[in-house]
Amino acid sequence: MRPGSGASEHPGYFGDPSADVLGQAAEAFGLLASPVRLHMVWALAQGESDVTGLAERVGGALPAVSQHLTKLKLAGLVRSRREGRRQVYYVDDPDIVTVVRLMVGQLTERAEQAGAPVRRHRAAGA
Numbered sequence: 001m002r003p004g005s006g007a008s009e010h011p012g013y014f015g016d017p018s019a020d021v022l023g024q025a026a027e028a029f030g031l032l033a034s035p036v037r038l039h040m041v042w043a044l045a046q047g048e049s050d051v052t053g054l055a056e057r058v059g060g061a062l063p064a065v066s067q068h069l070t071k072l073k074l075a076g077l078v079r080s081r082r083e084g085r086r087q088v089y090y091v092d093d094p095d096i097v098t099v100v101r102l103m104v105g106q107l108t109e110r111a112e113q114a115g116a117p118v119r120r121h122r123a124a125g126a
Helices: 019-032 035-046 051-058 062-074 094-113
Strands: 079-083 086-090
Touching (some): 035 062, 035 094, 062 079
């Protein structure tokens, strides 16, 4: 895009985001930079879970998974609701699900095309 050209000349073009928006995006991506947290968001994008089920799925220790969930909730990447005595976690933002699925899908496809074995992540104690 040439300097000085406006969004109206280029459908689908978005102007530069504000510093505040970039900061918020960097925080969200920073949280997802942890393989354990990324795996948790991936798992919750597939379906809701309580902390015990999520810890089993991602191979993490219960206290560590609980701490990760707290961080993800504070950032708005994960939500929860109470069902009796259980706290159930889920991702209800379709854009977050899309970003995670797109990134993981692209990297899996690239690895498969390159003939490299696709390593499945298993956290050791999270």
